[in-house]
Amino acid sequence: MNKKQESVKWLAENFTEDEKKGFYKAIYSRRDVRSHFISKIIEDSVLSKILHAAHHAPSVGFSQPWNFILIKDIETKKKIKESFDEEKNRSSKLVEDPKRSKYLSFKLEGILESPVNLCVTYDPTKFGPFIIGRSSMPEAGLYSVCCAIQNLWLSARTEGIGLGWVSILSNKVLKETLDLPEHVVPVAYLCLGYVDEFAEKPDLETKGWLPRLELKDVVYFEKWNDKENKNWVGIKEMIKDNLNYA
Amino acid sequence: MNKKQESVKWLAENFTEDEKKGFYKAIYSRRDVRSHFISKIIEDSVLSKILHAAHHAPSVGFSQPWNFILIKDIETKKKIKESFDEEKNRSSKLVEDPKRSKYLSFKLEGILESPVNLCVTYDPTKFGPFIIGRSSMPEAGLYSVCCAIQNLWLSARTEGIGLGWVSILSNKVLKETLDLPEHVVPVAYLCLGYVDEFAEKPDLETKGWLPRLELKDVVYFEKWNDKENKNWVGIKEMIKDNLNYA
Numbered sequence: 001m002n003k004k005q006e007s008v009k010w011l012a013e014n015f016t017e018d019e020k021k022g023f024y025k026a027i028y029s030r031r032d033v034r035s036h037f038i039s040k041i042i043e044d045s046v047l048s049k050i051l052h053a054a055h056h057a058p059s060v061g062f063s064q065p066w067n068f069i070l071i072k073d074i075e076t077k078k079k080i081k082e083s084f085d086e087e088k089n090r091s092s093k094l095v096e097d098p099k100r101s102k103y104l105s106f107k108l109e110g111i112l113e114s115p116v117n118l119c120v121t122y123d124p125t126k127f128g129p130f131i132i133g134r135s136s137m138p139e140a141g142l143y144s145v146c147c148a149i150q151n152l153w154l155s156a157r158t159e160g161i162g163l164g165w166v167s168i169l170s171n172k173v174l175k176e177t178l179d180l181p182e183h184v185v186p187v188a189y190l191c192l193g194y195v196d197e198f199a200e201k202p203d204l205e206t207k208g209w210l211p212r213l214e215l216k217d218v219v220y221f222e223k224w225n226d227k228e229n230k231n232w233v234g235i236k237e238m239i240k241d242n243l244n245y246a
Numbered sequence: 247m248n249k250k251q252e253s254v255k256w257l258a259e260n261f262t263e264d265e266k267k268g269f270y271k272a273i274y275s276r277r278d279v280r281s282h283f284i285s286k287i288i289e290d291s292v293l294s295k296i297l298h299a300a301h302h303a304p305s306v307g308f309s310q311p312w313n314f315i316l317i318k319d320i321e322t323k324k325k326i327k328e329s330f331d332e333e334k335n336r337s338s339k340l341v342e343d344p345k346r347s348k349y350l351s352f353k354l355e356g357i358l359e360s361p362v363n364l365c366v367t368y369d370p371t372k373f374g375p376f377i378i379g380r381s382s383m384p385e386a387g388l389y390s391v392c393c394a395i396q397n398l399w400l401s402a403r404t405e406g407i408g409l410g411w412v413s414i415l416s417n418k419v420l421k422e423t424l425d426l427p428e429h430v431v432p433v434a435y436l437c438l439g440y441v442d443e444f445a446e447k448p449d450l451e452t453k454g455w456l457p458r459l460e461l462k463d464v465v466y467f468e469k470w471n472d473k474e475n476k477n478w479v480g481i482k483e484m485i486k487d488n489l490n491y492a
Contacts, residue, residue: 022269051465055464070466087381149393219297223315238291238294
């Protein structure tokens with residue numbers, strides 16, 4: 001059975017417990033990686049798998065509005081790193097010490113250490129102007145690109161590859177550096193590489209910057225802020241324990 | 247070994263071939279579902295698993311800016327369905343026949359047939375105003391919510407649950423109906439339920455509305471639109487065949 005036949009067969013099947021375990025392992029062990037990159041090259045076959053996973057994300061009106069720009073040119077990386085340094089410094093002035101010093105001490109990117117950088121962009125003109133589902137919510141195009149990024153991120157994790165999303169940089173610098181047309185939106189700048197470990201928790205949780213919320217604190221019933229609705233007693237009971245997730 | 251210990255163990259492990267297969271099965275058999283819902287109730291334990299998976303998405307500065315509003319009230323569903331009908335009709339006027347008739351013939355939501363509707367929202371004030379990584383790119387908060395939605399979508403698929411994202415509706419109606427505060431952004435309105443099948447391809451591909459792009463058409467090297475860069479020959483060769491994805 002070839003790969004194509006296999007993927008068609010999947011549609012009619014339920015997931016076995018082992019298959020579910022593989023999936024949830026990706027969900028719970030994925031991290032935003034800024035260090036621990038090792039020098040091992042990402043094989044073309046693996047990079048291809050990850051890009052294919054991204055490309056099979058959902059998209060509004062099947063518009064597939066994403067592009068993936070693979071980067072290893074050191075001059076590009078240096079320009080983006082410079083922009084990161086500037087923006088980090090600039091934004092640090094928005095908070096007071098001791099938070100400012102703590103913020104400045106964090107390692108928040110792996111632009112130069114990771115073998116592959118990847119910019120994911122949104123092109124609203126693709127297949128346009130009329131895209132099903134985008135007339136009432138134009139932002140749905142951007143949302144599709146984010147779904148592709150999350151597919152990519154999870155796929156990278158299954159392959160042992162760490163991924164870090166750098167959002168501390170100037171989109172203007174990014175657009176100029178990568179020759180993006182005016183209408184194209186850079187959505188994410190990602191750093192990818194094999195790592196020697198995936199951390200047990202998000203760095204910002206470990207360092208006490210912010211706590212993980214409990215699931216029960218982010219779930220409402222029927223209306224905003226309703227946590228007591230009597231028609232949802234079962235699920236309310238179920239999510240009060242934060243350890244039953246996997 | 248309890249669930250918590252198991253998830254810690256996962257961090258140090260590579261993925262086995264079977265675990266990878268489980269993960270990629272979710273990626274490639276996930277569909278945007280608008281029909282085929284069956285009446286089977288979603289168990290609280292399953293709904294809880296799906297919400298946990300969503301809550302473990304990455305978020306800018308660990309801000310976890312999402313909320314999940316679970317909906318089964320028929321009055322709410324009817325209001326949202328009305329808004330869908332209005333918006334679909336309104337947007338159909340943006341295209342000419344024969345495209346208009348084709349568009350109007352498509353089944354694009356399962357609001358009333360699906361047992362659970364779910365609105366996912368973005369609250370920019372959570373842990374704010376200073377969120378690491380959001381000063382230079384304020385939109386990163388919204389992007390985090392989209393990553394959570396994609397986790398949720400894939401998790402639903404592994405549990406045999408179809409999910410459809412309805413973006414043909416008025417955010418104004420949505421905000422009023424769900425009592426969202428002014429500052430909270432509704433990002434997605436989702437319909438969830440067990441289904442009797444997952445389609446082989448996206449509906450809009452099957453019906454010839456738009457074709458699936460080939461991966462090679464969305465990947466560039468180093469700069470926008472560069473498809474020939476000599477430093478990326480290996481990956482270029484690898485992605486020219488669209489069937490090697492899984």
